[in-house]
Amino acid sequence: MNKKQLLEFVHQAEALCKQRKCRLTDQRKRVLELILSAEKPLTAYEILDQLRESVKNPAPPTVYRALEFLLQHGLIHKLESIHAFIGCTHPDHKHTSQFLICNDCGDVNEIENKAIEKSLHSAEQAAGFKTSHPVIELLGTCSQCQLSNSH
Amino acid sequence: MNKKQLLEFVHQAEALCKQRKCRLTDQRKRVLELILSAEKPLTAYEILDQLRESVKNPAPPTVYRALEFLLQHGLIHKLESIHAFIGCTHPDHKHTSQFLICNDCGDVNEIENKAIEKSLHSAEQAAGFKTSHPVIELLGTCSQCQLSNSH
DNA sequence: AAACAAAATGTTATAATATTACATTTTATA
DNA sequence: TATAAAATGTAATATTATAACATTTTGTTT
Ligand SMILES: [Zn+2]
Ligand SMILES: [Zn+2]
Ligand SMILES: [Zn+2]
Ligand SMILES: [Zn+2]
DSSP: OOHHHHHHHHHHHHHHHHHHTOOOOHHHHHHHHHHHHOSSOBOHHHHHHHHTTTSSSOOHHHHHHHHHHHHHTTSEEEETTTTEEEEOSOTTSOOOOEEEEETTTOOEEEEOOHHHHHHHHHHHHHHTOEEEEEEEEEEEEOHHHHHHHHO | OOHHHHHHHHHHHHHHHHHHTOOOOHHHHHHHHHHHHOSSOBOHHHHHHHHTTTSSSOOHHHHHHHHHHHHHTTSEEEETTTTEEEEOSOTTSOOOOEEEEETTTOOEEEEOOHHHHHHHHHHHHHHTOEEEEEEEEEEEEOHHHHHHHHO
């Protein structure tokens, strides 16, 4: 994400928080910016390292608290299979999504596939199960890396 | 899983390993038994604790190595979202599966839903993505707990 | 059977991820 | 301004996972 997109995105986050009467404090904003600026998903401790440049003595709770807030408000997602965090591409509306995670380049593609969601919902219904948090992460190789690998 | 089922299951695992020319050693078998005997998914360190009864000074690598073997041969599954392991309900054939994980009682239901798999496959195709390891875990409330909770 | 190589296990240490507990500061609002 | 709630600071610790190297066991060749 480039500088302009970043500013725009953070602006949107600020607007959302104002609307929801929650506070996107400097620290939370800083963590969000770090995540959005990164090419790849960041782990909590990678964020912690990068925070040292803008915060004096950041400790794990500093990061984990900010992450918790950002997760709660749908501004970021946690990728359970790789213990890392990425920005949400459309935080304005509630949604479930699926993630295509490339093992080769680390890139992640967040998709919102209605057919997948429908099939999951059917299975839930059949089992009488009420899902509160779906974890749908496909680990594999992205199209770019498939090309590179075959050369 | 009761004692009889356990024996049967372990017997099947032994047969599979023999067929595949890999060794289900005593330790590996012990770890498998612990996982199969448990009511709920076990974490690596829960297994480690329980191993103390049959092994003298078990250390983390003892458990993680056994888990790695059992995972490789499809005898168990790892639940990424809760860092825990469960026995596979049908290790005889290669498969991808989905897990319904109850946050209330901890129970896990492994399903193999073709509609879900088909929808995932379509999405992968559309993105040109080649999945090697799908992580499909639905966290929520099982039907039993929904009933209990509403009382 | 003896020699050898490969596989499995033992052992110690450490890395990586995440939370608890309690003190202090900042912010909102009465 | 007083108060309570929210956010942050700080130190310690818990939990999950791996690295590195020594030793033992197993399977295979001679
Ligand atoms: Zn999203
Ligand atoms: Zn890639
Ligand atoms: Zn299975
Ligand atoms: Zn339940």
